Amino acid sequence: MADNPIFSFHSTVLFVNDVEISKKFYTEVMGEEIELDLGKNVGFKSALAIWDGRYGRDVIFGAADTNGEDFSSKRMLEIYYETEDMEQTFDKLNAAGVEFVHGVTAQPGASSPSVSLTRTVT
Numbered sequence: 001m002a003d004n005p006i007f008s009f010h011s012t013v014l015f016v017n018d019v020e021i022s023k024k025f026y027t028e029v030m031g032e033e034i035e036l037d038l039g040k041n042v043g044f045k046s047a048l049a050i051w052d053g054r055y056g057r058d059v060i061f062g063a064a065d066t067n068g069e070d071f072s073s074k075r076m077l078e079i080y081y082e083t084e085d086m087e088q089t090f091d092k093l094n095a096a097g098v099e100f101v102h103g104v105t106a107q108p109g110a111s112s113p114s115v116s117l118t119r120t121v122t
Contacts, residue, residue, distance in 0.1 A: 006092060007083035011043065015053040022050045060101055 016022040023042050026032040032044040041051040051059075083089040086104055094100075 006085055007089050009047075010082045011047040011049050013041075013049045013051055013056070015056045016050050017053055019050060019052050026050065 014022070019040060019042060023034070023037075026044060026048070027034065032046055032048060034042060035045045036043040040055040041049060043049040090104060
């Protein structure tokens with residue numbers, strides 16, 4: 001790993017069908033501690049997060065027509081990184097040939113803008 005990475009791992013997001021059932025499972029069964037609960041997304045102290053799958057689909061893909069597809073983690077997963085310099089990070093990833101779902105956007109609950117590199121698994 002580089003001495004001064006321009007971005008760093010932040011968390012893994014699981015997209016779920018029912019946040020409340022998943023929150024109960026991860027806290028009561030798996031022993032996770034909640035760091036941030038925004039209702040439709042919950043972050044745990046361990047860097048795991050759960051998001052309502054439909055909400056996640058709308059945040060990442062916007063108003064894209066998804067034909068009612070399943071966006072639980074059976075089909076979609078996000079590994080989240082944060083950066084101090086979004087422009088530099090975007091340029092580096094773009095130069096590496098990364099395909100973006102969307103450009104730089106503000107995300108709910110985030111302290112800085114983000115881009116999504118998310119791909120669905122078929």
